[in-house]
Amino acid sequence: MARQTQQRAAILKALVAADRPLSPGEILAHAQRLSPRLGIATVYRNVRRLVLDGELVEVQLPGAPPRYEVARKGHHHHFHCRICDRVFEVEGCPGPLTGLAPDGFFVEAHEIVLYGLCRECAA
Amino acid sequence: MARQTQQRAAILKALVAADRPLSPGEILAHAQRLSPRLGIATVYRNVRRLVLDGELVEVQLPGAPPRYEVARKGHHHHFHCRICDRVFEVEGCPGPLTGLAPDGFFVEAHEIVLYGLCRECAA
DNA sequence: TTGGATGCAAACGCTTTGCATAATT
């Protein structure tokens, strides 16, 4: 288990409390409430290590800056609400999609992003 | 129809010849073969206008800088080679994927990105 | 001749890194 410094703890705590993916800037703002002297470089360094440690997962969406969320298990995809800009996990998957690639291409992974209205914004 | 300057023509020609989405840097490199004095600022300015004119389409992939491709008709997706970092269009689509979203969510669109090795890098 | 297009360089925003200091073991 990696050593738990004060700043690393504040960063993790902020992400757990937010319960949604946060950008580095958002992490800084949230975690500074717990640890005011925290700097942005420390956020980047700790986030990188937390991802390597498997405690955080990087959430990359097209055209959006990377966000980070507490790691969960299982293959899943994302739904991006165009109104509230929140991102939700969606379960299920249409399959490995290897058939879509041209001949000679080797598919190792895939990413699917759904766009539309989340439950609240559709109401 | 928008006026066709030499640089704008070179940029479009490079994209047509490449037949795959190119990043601004790639566009610069390709188009400079046709027009050596071309600068990166001109690439950005022309690409922005070409997108507004509907001649180019911006291709946003997770965690990657935006790329641009010649506007075509028809729904398609992309393949991102993890070795050479090039992006290719792939035809076909598993469907509207509306069934993946949770109840109450309204799916308007989707994006699929395949990752792996392109034909050359797989060889 | 006049307005738009271009190249260059500086500005910008986000991320990373160098380095001296502080914290942790």
Add this chain to the structure above:
DNA sequence: AATTATGCAAAGCGTTTGCATCCAA
């Protein structure tokens, strides 16, 4: 005491913008 973490500032990197110049109608 030795090692690792941190803050600050500077450096990178891709993109945008200011400005003088060039080109085209």
